[in-house]
Amino acid sequence: xxxxxxxxxxxxxxxxxxxxxxxxxxxxxxxxxxxxxxxxxxxxxxxxxxxxxxxxxxxxxxxxxxxxxxxxxxxxxxxxxxxxxxxxxxxxxxxxxxxxxxxxxxxxxxxxxxxxxxxxxxxxxxxxxxxxxxxxxxxxxxxxxxxxxxxxxxxxxxxxxxxxxxxxxxxxx
Amino acid sequence: xxxxxxxxxxxxxxxxxxxxxxxxxxxxxxxxxxxxxxxxxxxxxxxxxxxxxxxxxxxxxxxxxxxxxxxxxxxxxxxxxxxxxxxxxxxxxxxxxxxxxxxxxxxxxxxxxxxxxxxxxxxxxxxxxxxxxxxxxxxxxxxxxxxxxxxxxxxxxxxxxxxxxxxxxxxxxxxxxxxxxxxxxxxxxxxxxxxxxxxxxxxxxxxxxxxxxxxxxxxxxxxxxxxxxxxxxxxxxxxxxxxxxxxxxxxxxxxxxxxxxxxxxxxxxxxxxxxxxxxxxxxxxxxxxxxxxxxxxxxxxxxxxxxxxxxxxxxxxxxxxxxxxxxxxxxxxxxxxxxxxxxxxxxxxxxxxxxxxxxxxxxxxxxxxxxxxxxxxxxxxxxxxxxxxxxxxxxxxxxxxxxxxxxxxxxxxxxxxxxxxxxxxxxxxxxxxxxxxxxxxxxxxxxxxxxxxxxxxxxxxxxxxxxxxxxxxxxxxxxxxxxxxxx
Numbered sequence: 001x002x003x004x005x006x007x008x009x010x011x012x013x014x015x016x017x018x019x020x021x022x023x024x025x026x027x028x029x030x031x032x033x034x035x036x037x038x039x040x041x042x043x044x045x046x047x048x049x050x051x052x053x054x055x056x057x058x059x060x061x062x063x064x065x066x067x068x069x070x071x072x073x074x075x076x077x078x079x080x081x082x083x084x085x086x087x088x089x090x091x092x093x094x095x096x097x098x099x100x101x102x103x104x105x106x107x108x109x110x111x112x113x114x115x116x117x118x119x120x121x122x123x124x125x126x127x128x129x130x131x132x133x134x135x136x137x138x139x140x141x142x143x144x145x146x147x148x149x150x151x152x153x154x155x156x157x158x159x160x161x162x163x164x165x166x167x168x169x170x171x172x173x
Numbered sequence: 174x175x176x177x178x179x180x181x182x183x184x185x186x187x188x189x190x191x192x193x194x195x196x197x198x199x200x201x202x203x204x205x206x207x208x209x210x211x212x213x214x215x216x217x218x219x220x221x222x223x224x225x226x227x228x229x230x231x232x233x234x235x236x237x238x239x240x241x242x243x244x245x246x247x248x249x250x251x252x253x254x255x256x257x258x259x260x261x262x263x264x265x266x267x268x269x270x271x272x273x274x275x276x277x278x279x280x281x282x283x284x285x286x287x288x289x290x291x292x293x294x295x296x297x298x299x300x301x302x303x304x305x306x307x308x309x310x311x312x313x314x315x316x317x318x319x320x321x322x323x324x325x326x327x328x329x330x331x332x333x334x335x336x337x338x339x340x341x342x343x344x345x346x347x348x349x350x351x352x353x354x355x356x357x358x359x360x361x362x363x364x365x366x367x368x369x370x371x372x373x374x375x376x377x378x379x380x381x382x383x384x385x386x387x388x389x390x391x392x393x394x395x396x397x398x399x400x401x402x403x404x405x406x407x408x409x410x411x412x413x414x415x416x417x418x419x420x421x422x423x424x425x426x427x428x429x430x431x432x433x434x435x436x437x438x439x440x441x442x443x444x445x446x447x448x449x450x451x452x453x454x455x456x457x458x459x460x461x462x463x464x465x466x467x468x469x470x471x472x473x474x475x476x477x478x479x480x481x482x483x484x485x486x487x488x489x490x491x492x493x494x495x496x497x498x499x500x501x502x503x504x505x506x507x508x509x510x511x512x513x514x515x516x517x518x519x520x521x522x523x524x525x526x527x528x529x530x531x532x533x534x535x536x537x538x539x540x541x542x543x544x545x546x547x548x549x550x551x552x553x554x555x556x557x558x559x560x561x562x563x564x565x566x567x568x569x570x571x572x573x574x575x576x577x578x579x580x581x582x583x584x585x586x587x588x589x590x591x592x593x594x595x596x597x598x599x600x601x602x603x604x605x606x607x608x609x610x611x612x613x614x615x616x617x618x619x620x621x622x623x624x625x626x627x628x629x630x631x632x633x634x635x636x637x638x639x640x641x642x643x644x645x646x647x648x649x650x651x652x653x654x655x656x657x658x659x660x
Contacts, residue, residue, distance in 0.1 A: 016217065016232050045232070045336040053322055101303065108306055109315050130217035 007157060008058040008114070009034070010044045010051070012065040018131045019124035019138050022145075023064040026122075029146055030064075036157055049102045052113055061114040062153055067121035075141035077148055080119040118156055120149055191596060191618070199606030204597040205447055206589075206622065215579040223252045223553075223574045227341045230566070230581075238336050239272035239328060240559035240584075243414065244566040246341025251434070251553025252570055253343035255546060260539035261345035266414045267358070267531040268331040268340060269557070273413060273524035274365050275324035276560040277517050280626050281372060282317045285514045288620050289380050293389075294613035309375070320368045323361045327528075330354060345543030358532040365525035366490065373494055373518045380514075381501070391502075394602030395510040395621055397595050398423040398465045400455060400472035402587065403479030404558045405430075410487040411479050411523060413558040419482040420455065422467045425506045427482075428455070433556030436565055440582065452590045453582060463594050471594065474562030474587035475625055476516040481506035486519065488526035494519045510595050513624040549574070559584040561626050588625050595621040 011027025014020045024043050031041045042054060055061045067078060082103060106113050122145055126135035134142060192205040214233050218226055227245035231238035243265060250257060257265065283302045287295075291304040299307075306314035325335040332338035333347070340346050350358075380386045389395070405419045406412040418436070420429045431439055441456040454460050454470035461469050472478070480499075486492045498515050499505045507516075531537055551572065556565045562584025569578040599621035603614055 014232055016229065045334075049318065049321075050325070050335075053318075101301065104303055105306065105314070105318075108303065109311055109318060111318070130214055 005038065006058055007036075007039045007060045007062070008042060008055055009039060009062045009153065010042045010054065010064065012044045012047075012051075012063060014045065016130055016132055018126040018129045018133065019066055019135050020127040021132075022066045022122050022124055022134065022138065022142075025134070025142075026064045026146060026149055030150055030153065033150060034153065034157075039157065049105065052102045052106050052111065055114050055117070056112055058114045060116040060156070061118070062156055063117070063119045064149065065119065065121050066124040066127065068124060068127065072123050074123055074125050074135075074137045075145055076123040077145065077152070078119075078121045078123070079152065080121065082117055120152060122149075191622075193600050193604070193618075195604065199604075199608075201597070201601040201604050204593070204600050206593045206596050215581060218568075218579045219576050221576050223249050223568055223570050223576050224343055226566075226568065226576065226579075228337070228339050231337045237272075237276060237559050237561065237564075237584075239269060239332070239338055240557055240564050241566070242332070242338040242341060243269055243557045244555040244559075244564045246343075247415075247555030247557065248553040248566040248568045249341070249343045249555070251555065252550055252568055252574065253553075254548030254550045255344035255544050257345045258539075258541040258544050260349065260536050260541050261543060262415075263531050263534060263537050264331060264346050264350065264542075265341065267350075267528060267537060268328055268338075269414050270524045270528035270531065271324045271327035271331075273560060274369075274521060274528060275321050275328065277521040277524065278317060278321045278324070278368070278372070280560070281376075281514065281518060281521070284623060284626065285517075288616070288623070289376075289383075289386060289514075293617050293620060297612050297616070300616065313375075316368060316371075320365060323364065327358055327361060330358075342543060343547065344545055347542070349540060349542050350538050352538055355532055355538050359529065362525060362529035362532050366522070366529055369518065369522040369525045370490065373522060376515060376518055390509050390511045393511070394599040394617075395595065395624070396508050397473070397510055397591060397598065398508045399469060399591055399594070400428065400458075400467075401478035401481035401506055402472045402474040402563055403482040404433075404556070404563065405483050406487065408487075409482075409484040411483045411485075411520070411558075412487070413524070415557075418556070418563065420472060421482045421506060423465070423506070423508065424467070425481065429457070433565060434554040436554065436556070436567075436582070442582075442586075448589070450589050451586060453587050454590065463590055463597070465594070471590045472587070473591040473625075474584060475513050475591075476520050476560075477507060477510075477513040478562075479558060480516045480519065486523045488523050488530065490526055491519055491523035494522055510621055510624045513626075517626075561585050562587040585625070592622045592625050595625075 009027065009030065011023040011025075013023040015024045027041055027043055040058075044051060044054060046054070051063075072078075103113065105111075122138075124135070125137040133139070138145075193201060194203045194205075196202050214230075218229060221229065227242050227249060230241035230245045233241055246265070282305060286305045287300045287302065290308045291300050295304065328338070329335040331346075331350070332340040380390075400420055400422050402418060402420045404412050404416045406416045409419065417430050417432055418439070419427060420439070422428050429439055439456055440453050441460075442451040442453045443460050444451055455472055456470075458468070458470035463471065465471075480495060486495045498512070498519060499507065502509070502512065549572075551570050552568065554565060554567045556563060558564070563582075564584050565580075565582040567580040568576055570576050596618060599618050603617055608614065
């Protein structure tokens with residue numbers, strides 16, 4: 001299969017900044033569980049335009065990141081696409097060149113981006129403390145987060161319909 | 174009394190807030206530039222083997238990880254009492270030049286150009302990199318993205334990763350360069366030189382070709398007469414990777430020239446209760462407040478100050494642009510804050526030329542990658558010029574090389590006092606009674622600090638562990654009348 005037909009799963013964040021690294025931790029764990037031949041995994045520490053460049057050549061990209069909205073309980077999972085995108089922790093930075101701006105720049109310049117982009121963001125609590133551990137608010141939920149994210153990714157990989165909002169208990173499945 | 178708040182500041186990495194206090198008559202009384210972010214990085218480093226730090230420090234921030242990696246690697250060299258081999262040093266410099274090319278391109282086109290190419294008073298939704306692309310055209314926009322990406326490819330090749338670099342080890346580097354890879358870098362570096370020249374010409378056409386902008390640079394509210402700091406080689410030419418720290422006063426006369434390891438004899442840090450970011454100043458001058466002039470202890474460490482302290486650039490094309498810049502201003506040093514953008518482009522050309530020179534040097538593909546003649550010292554200082562100013566890492570270890578203490582003075586921290594003063598001066602000259610303070614006016618005030626290319630993600634790392642966020646609101650007398658505290 002050529003690169004242009006492959007799917008990219010990206011984990012974003014800083015793995016020594018507590019919950020900020022949840023995207024990286026999820027990616028490392030899921031990489032052991034997803035054994036699809038067309039799926040590639042990347043740990044991503046960059047933001048903005050660099051993220052788009054990393055997605056160059058893939059037909060589908062799934063991004064794992066943290067988010068701090070304060071509107072839902074910690075460990076809530078959000079599923080965004082470019083159409084309903086909210087700024088996650090690492091798709092907003094690089095001197096204020098956001099993922100949204102990057103997409104518009106790419107569109108203007110004719111840079112190829114994946115046809116489908118899915119952003120799976122986890123509501124986190126702590127992103128300013130240097131630590132290799134998740135916060136005590138997130139750690140107890142990590143196994144469930146990983147399980148739910150894996151189920152969503154498996155559906156996305158096989159083009160099944162995925163709910164875009166959790167139920168009132170924060171459950172996706 | 175009226176208070177204007179710019180929060181968050183746009184086109185800035187990290188968080189920052191500007192508070193402008195006006196008198197009842199509508200004149201600006203004072204300006205506070207506050208940085209409320211704390212991350213406790215130095216404490217995190219303690220207890221780890223010193224040779225690991227060069228990999229960890231790249232995670233302080235994704236904006237200038239290569240600078241932290243270099244400063245950390247140099248500090249570890251000193252702890253091990255070893256100098257890198259000639260090939261290793263050149264490979265480090267090659268990586269570092271690519272890092273400068275990438276960063277300076279990003280700053281000029283994404284951060285600085287919106288103010289000049291699109292215009293300082295343009296609508297906020299147009300004053301961004303998309304607006305720049307709209308003005309300069311798709312081909313230039315494509316080239317910006319391409320050249321920045323190519324520079325990152327060089328970093329990834331030499332550093333193992335473009336952001337989380339794993340290149341340096343005590344006395345050298347982990348891997349070398351093949352002949353084929355070397356010629357690929359030569360091709361890329363030739364393109365960097367061409368693009369840097371293009372960027373300088375664009376600056377001349379768009380900025381210097383516009384009388385309003387020239388007036389803004391020369392006579393506008395963006396002028397600050399303070400001392401300049403930067404690293405120079407043995408010929409007093411600009412050097413980003415190694416050399417002595419030189420400080421000149423507002424007349425360009427050398428005050429100090431010292432080795433990086435002596436920094437504590439020349440730099441002291443002051444704490445102001447309204448900011449988590451410290452205020453370094455020249456120790457021998459003393460802290461004389463937020464004042465300009467030769468008696469002040471305030472200095473700047475920026476692309477402009479690096480040129481101000483030097484006697485030129487070490488590469489021919491950059492040297493011509495150096496001369497051109499100072500001839501245009503009528504001599505050296507220059508104190509116009511907005512001239513930092515021009516200086517940054519001169520540096521871009523130097524970095525591109527030096528990248529090319531290093532790639533053409535046959536020693537760059539040598540096999541001697543590490544000097545293992547260790548003479549352990551237990552303490553080391555590593556200093557480089559980061560894009561945002563002089564960056565120093567200082568490590569202390571026990572006899573086994575486990576880190577016991579870390580001190581990091583980052584580029585933006587050096588400029589904290591200067592940024593505050595530039596903001597106050599700009600605000601006082603721009604905001605007056607009867608002036609409608611709209612987004613364009615506030616942007617013109619932001620331009621005063623944007624020139625410094627400040628980045629606070631790694632600047633506020635001084636206190637141990639987690640720090641509660643405290644926000645003070647002050648009246649005209651500076652008294653706190655409200656406090657917001659995050660537990």
